[in-house]
Amino acid sequence: MNKNTCFHCGLDATFSNITFDNKSFCCNGCKTVYDIFSTNNLTCYYDLQQAPGSTPKDVEGKYNFLENPKIIEQLLEFNDGDTQIVNLYIPNIHCSSCIWVLENLNKLNASVSSSLVNFGKKSVRITYNPKTISLKKLVTLISSIGYEPYISLDDYSVGKKEIDRSLIYKLGVAGFAFGNVMFLSFPEYFEVGEFWIEQYKHLFRWLMFAFSLPVVFYSAQGYFISAYKGLRSKILNIDVPIALGASVLFLRSTAEIILDIGSGFFDSLTGFIFFMLLGKFFQQKTYSFLSFERDYKSYFPIGITKITHEGKEESTQVYDIEKGDRLLIRNEELIPVDCILIKGNARIDYSFVTGESKTVSKKSGDKLFAGGKQLNGTIEVDVLKSVEQSYLTQLWSNDVFKTDKTLAFTDITNSISKRFTIAILLIALVATSYWLMADSSKALNVFTSVLIIACPCAIALSAPFTFGNILRILGKKKFYLKNTNVIEQLAKINTIIFDKTGTITVNKETSVNYEGEALSLTEESLLKSTLRGSNHPLSRSLYNILSEHNIVSLDTFKEHLGKGIEAKYNQEHIKVGSAPFVGFATDTATLNTAVHVSTNNNYKGKFTFYNAYRKGLSQLFNTLKKDYDLVILSGDNAGEEDHLKKILPTKTKLLFNQKPEDKLEYIKYHQTEGAKVLMIGDGLNDAGALAQSDVGIAISENVNVFSPACDAILDASKFNQLFNFIKLSKSAIKIIKWSFILSFIYNIVGLYFAVTGKLSPVVAAILMPLSSISIVVFTTICTNVLGRKLK
Known part of the structure; x- marks a missing residue:
């Protein structure tokens, strides 16, 4: 690259005078990006293209539509003026390096407060300050570092994803090439001497070479890229032995036909890649199925109170909510949908969405977003759109709320996979060295067979597939x-x-008895209105039992956890809760749970609950x-x-x-x-x-x-x-342990045949995905059997 050109983006850096690591940069921003990549061993990013940090020409002006407020409003998950959250689909996410880059966007631009990647769905959820960076600039920034998002404008929504068919194309190319190479290898297999040697030997060999090129440089490129990025990040991932085995097979086979000393191992090479991709395709399909089941079964029974046209309150499931419905949101309740505030004093905590614990006050007519929690009594809202429970599930699973709990099988799987790769390489080298001295004709077969047969994929699949099936089964229950x-x-x-x-x-079967001074109609109405705002089981039971009264909009409402609730309306003040909370000495004679009431600091009486278990x-x-x-x-x-x-x-x-x-x-x-x-x-x-x-x-x-x-x-x-x-x-843990044992047995047996030279690379390539498939089948059958035993 020209010394006067920015190393990161390719723009003119003649007058910037910014040099770092013997490289020129046009601005401090480009230097910072390079520094981040360099510090974290991600400079392989610069091998992908010339000036990778530049804004691609086809991106310039491409996102002008993101200046339209109506379109922005449809794309955003959350927007309170100071914070915006957008979920973007990024088709180019493919490895741990991608995750690192996208989850460190805040280091590229301080306006981004957080970014979380969902690797399975290839999406990134970004929280940013719209006052210092617009959505257009944010999308352009992501595009400039090689992760252009896919945004559908059909209905102004994100997630109308193009189906990624690259694996199917690679599998098709590898299968086509494998079939033709095997066909061209038949003369040698059947030792058709004169026909093969005298006329078409060289033609057939070079045709096999030609068929192997798209397999190695297109179909297998994912393994090479993953292995390269892993090594640059000083990580020995499971793609290293696969890439090494494919490289050795290709180079050795090419050398043989150039030097005319043999026909090479193009059949083994193309078959190896084909069956590896076939196993990967099966794994991807299975993961997609489990993900669908998980999302579908995440429709857990969260209820919400709906106000009918007649003014009555009825409990309904959140996924039955429709646009235009009127909802009652109580104190400490989560707002399940985007809506408009109609009645009440709203003080909303959006920490559930943003991770930042601060409240905002809203007035009638303001828009409220799904995921906010009401902290100031009851409010009534009109629904703007139906609920998306996958969104509620996403909030529930937000990394902000994850605690540091030891994950034994995640650690075991990662540890085994890492050590397996090192062990495989050592075994392959030792076995190859032995056969070079004992019988050099078998050395290459042994080397590649060991690399292929002992891949720890089956071990890595045990825990996620077992746990994924258990999640699905428990969701059904x-x-x-x-x-x-x-x-x-x-x-x-x-x-x-x-x-x-x-x-x-059981709240529904609880009976209540009142003892004390009779409440006036005003006090009963105030009590009913106060209880309406609480979600505590005793409040809900008492509220449902009390007779109908006019509901009033309270001036103040406060819930003291573990003590009780208090509210004010005009000059009336009420407290409902424990005896000490309402100002009454503890009633030692009470043999049942009781809720005490006082109005204007005068003790009125108690409601005694007779619980049903x-x-x-x-x-x-x-x-x-x-x-x-x-x-x-x-x-x-x-x-x-x-x-x-x-x-x-x-x-x-x-x-x-x-x-x-x-x-x-x-x-x-x-x-x-x-x-x-x-x-x-x-x-x-x-x-x-x-x-x-x-x-x-x-x-x-x-x-x-x-x-x-x-x-x-x-x-x-x-x-x-x-x-x-x-x-x-507990049974799930046992299944995983048995899966580990089966996988170890398979690897030990396979390694024995590979090391002794009794296993060809193409057979090893067939057996390896079969081992992964067998583990998936084993865990699926076992977990389904356990699921059927549940009543």
Whole structure:
């Protein structure tokens, strides 16, 4: 490249006087990009094309449509003026280096606060400041570093993805070439002497060479690129031995026909690449199937309150929401759709979407985005578009909320794959050295066969395919896990902690009795309006039981977790909750859960709840007690302690009057003592405890308690199946271990035949994807058998 040309983008750098690493740059931006790539061993990026950082000519002006506010509004997931979030489909994502570059866009432009890559869907979700960088400039930036997004304008939506058929084309080319090379090899196979030697020997050999060229330089290019990038990043990935084996076969075969000492191994070479791509195609199809099943089964039963045309409130599933519906959003509830605020005081926390914990106030007529959480009582909204639960699932799985939990099988798989590659190379070199001395004619076959047969692909597939199938099966049984890591953690637990109200009790079957001074109509209306804003199980039960009253728009509303709620309307002030919270001495005579009420600092009375417990509770606890320490942590008083002792096993610990922080500290202390804790709660007051536990499960009973704190959501109707779900997760771990053992046995047997020279490269190429397919079939059959055993 010319010294007066910018090394990164190719523009004129004559007058910039910016030099770094003996290279010229037109500006500090280009120098910074090069520095980032260089520091992280990604300078292979500059081998792809001349001046790769330049804005391609066909990109200039291509994204002018992104200056149109209407189009921008349709493309954005989130936009509050200071922060915008866009999800772009990037077809060129193909390796770990791509992920690194795209997840470090903030180093290229400070206006980007975060970027998260979904490798499976080839998309990147970018959060940025629109005041300092426009969407057009952002897309141009990504295009300039080689990752041009695909944006469909058919309906102003992202994700109308072109189907990537490159693997099918490569497979077709390799299959066509393999068939012709095998056909041209027949004369030598059958030793057709005169015909082969005298007339067409050289023609057939050069035709085989010609057929192998597109296979090596087109069909197999993915393996070479991946191996090259891995080596440049100082990583020995599983594509290194594949690329090395293909290179040796091609070079040796080419040398043989040039020197006229043989016909080479073009049949083995083309067959090797064809069967490798066939295995990759099968793997890709299987992953796509599992991904579809996962997305489909992620439609977990989160409920929302819909206000009908008659003004009545009814609970409905979020995926039944349609454009134009009127919804009631309570305090601490997640907004499931983009909507317009109609009534109420909105204070929205968008940390669920952006990862930044700050609230914004909205007034009537303002647009609210899906994923925000209401923090100031009830609001009424009109729906702008139907819900996309895949979006809610994406929020739930957001990396912002991931905790640092050890992932044994991910670590084991990565470790085995890395060590396998090193071991394969050493074995191949030692075996080849031996055969060079013993019988040089077998040396090349041995070298390539060892490289091919012992690929750790089967081992790498064991965990993801097993866990993927288990996710699908559990989803069908209405037990929804955040990700595959939860299965592994669930198998390790030895302590199970339950919340009481709303977890082991059934809200719909609870009866309530009021004791105290009669409430006036104004006070009853204020009580009903206050309870309307809370999602606590006791609030919901009491709200449904109270008679119809005019609902008023509260002036203030505040919910104190673990204590109660208070509200004001005109000159009236009300408190609802525990006895100390409303200003009343603890009622020691109460034998049941009670909710106390005071208005204008005058104690009025209490609502006593007579709880009904979930069906199968006693049987579930008796089954769990054999393997686990069982604990009930409740924020209620000890009024029902004697009753619980009668229906639960004797070793069950019962702790009452526990505040949310008490629950969290209890879990934290026992974790330091070696306990692996499973916490089961309602997702509201228990958020801290759910997040602190090794696995947190939120019980869902048509209430929108969607929370990043939990690792799983369990449909309340499947509560009595908890033991079976835990048992299934343990069985999944056993399946993975058996898969590892089978894969090791296969590799040991295959290596024996390869090292002893009894295995040709083309047979090894057939057996290698077959081993991967056999592991997938084994895990699929085993997990499906386990799934059928679930009731």
